[in-house]
Amino acid sequence: MGRFTVIGAGALGTLFAVRLSEAGHEVEIVVRRAVRKAEIEAAGLRLIDAVSGSEGKSDRVVITAFPRVRLWGEKEAFGGKDGSGPHFILLAVKQSAITGELGLELGRRMASSAWMVCLQNGIGHQETLAAHVPAERLLSAVTTEGAMISAAGEAVHTGSGMTWVGAAGEERAEVSEIAQKNLVFWLQLAGFSASMSKNISSRIWQKLLINAVINPLTALLRVPNGELLSLLGAGELMRALYEEGIALARALDIQLEPDLWEQLLEVCRRTANNRSSMLQDITAGRLTEIDAITGGLLREADRSGIALPTHLTIYRLIKAAEARHRP
Numbered sequence: 001m002g003r004f005t006v007i008g009a010g011a012l013g014t015l016f017a018v019r020l021s022e023a024g025h026e027v028e029i030v031v032r033r034a035v036r037k038a039e040i041e042a043a044g045l046r047l048i049d050a051v052s053g054s055e056g057k058s059d060r061v062v063i064t065a066f067p068r069v070r071l072w073g074e075k076e077a078f079g080g081k082d083g084s085g086p087h088f089i090l091l092a093v094k095q096s097a098i099t100g101e102l103g104l105e106l107g108r109r110m111a112s113s114a115w116m117v118c119l120q121n122g123i124g125h126q127e128t129l130a131a132h133v134p135a136e137r138l139l140s141a142v143t144t145e146g147a148m149i150s151a152a153g154e155a156v157h158t159g160s161g162m163t164w165v166g167a168a169g170e171e172r173a174e175v176s177e178i179a180q181k182n183l184v185f186w187l188q189l190a191g192f193s194a195s196m197s198k199n200i201s202s203r204i205w206q207k208l209l210i211n212a213v214i215n216p217l218t219a220l221l222r223v224p225n226g227e228l229l230s231l232l233g234a235g236e237l238m239r240a241l242y243e244e245g246i247a248l249a250r251a252l253d254i255q256l257e258p259d260l261w262e263q264l265l266e267v268c269r270r271t272a273n274n275r276s277s278m279l280q281d282i283t284a285g286r287l288t289e290i291d292a293i294t295g296g297l298l299r300e301a302d303r304s305g306i307a308l309p310t311h312l313t314i315y316r317l318i319k320a321a322e323a324r325h326r327p
């Protein structure tokens with residue numbers, strides 16, 4: 001079976017750690033506070049998940065897992081010795097936690113047989129990490145799974161989705177091909193829909209363009225995702241953000257599926273009652289992922305000499321809202 005270190009016991013980290021543990025994989029989870037470590041050791045990590053019940057109805061079940069818990073500050077390496085098989089480090093922290101310091105620490109502690117799998121929305125984190133972690137050991141994952149923290153040590157699986165895995169530096173994809181196959185197989189054994197992607201940067205950009213439309217608008221307008229479809233004036237703003245994003249992707253030669261606009265509208269419909277992660281962050285007074293989403297687009301546009309006026313305005317509004325709501 002697979003061996004996993006999940007860094008971050010938040011929404012996505014809990015989903016992956018519980019499902020992988022349940023499937024019999026060897027899982028450890030890394031948290032940054034001693035109190036959280038003690039809580040998980042005592043009560044386990046809980047996932048509230050939907051399972052198929054009788055007559056096609058789905059029931060809610062609580063799955064509890066007791067992975068090994070480690071503190072971020074401990075110096076022990078992540079992953080086994082060479083020759084002991086692949087070990088995957090699932091990095092499930094927010095973009096705002098991915099600093100040069102974190103990258104340096106990961107680079108120091110990552111065993112040479114380990115693979116780092118980045119689950120973040122947005123862009124920019126891979127460059128930060130690649131300065132410290134061997135670039136060929138970095139894998140990217142794009143996931144449309146949905147999860148939300150409901151209590152300490154507990155997450156709700158809000159929606160099943162798809163997880164794509166690929167080499168962060170696509171030109172070196174063959175180095176990690178066997179590891180990617182293992183990862184996909186082990187994720188599937190844990191009940192995830194997963195697949196390898198030969199063009200992971202397209203997947204990353206497609207999710208990025210969707211997040212760059214839905215997340216900041218829902219956070220500024222304080223509405224669930226579905227309301228963007230009916231709110232007066234929101235449709236024009238969505239389209240303007242989308243068109244600017246598409247023009248940038250074209251200039252950067254990034255392949256996008258032709259029905260991406262339809263996919264974006266479908267995400268709004270499918271997650272109609274969800275409050276986007278950015279809306280949740282703003283209301284809770286936390287830093288948002290704006291610098292990796294809209295900020296990521298603006299940095300790329302700047303390098304290419306392209307203007308994204310609507311994104312720039314939205315970026316400034318979110319930064320102002322962040323400053324206003326931070327404690």
Ligand SMILES: NC(=O)C1=CN([C@@H]2O[C@H](COP(=O)(O)OP(=O)(O)OC[C@H]3O[C@@H](n4cnc5c(N)ncnc54)[C@H](OP(=O)(O)O)[C@@H]3O)[C@@H](O)[C@H]2O)C=CC1
Nearest residue numbers: 008009010011012030031032072093094097120121146147
């Ligand atoms: N939730 C979802 O449905 C999806 C999320 N994503 C992406 O996945 C990433 C994670 O999101 P999500 O799980 O929702 O975020 P959460 O905020 O729920 O979880 C992040 C966790 O990381 C922990 N953390 C931060 N730094 C460290 C560290 N150095 N060591 C150990 N733990 C650390 C935080 O700890 P603490 O509690 O102490 O702050 C927190 O528990 C984001 O980039 C998001 O965009 C992608 C697709 C879907």
Ligand SMILES: CC(C)(CO)C(=O)C(=O)O
Nearest residue numbers: 214271274275276277278
């Ligand atoms: C797709 C979307 C907008 C779903 O809520 C999301 O990924 C998020 O909230 O960050």
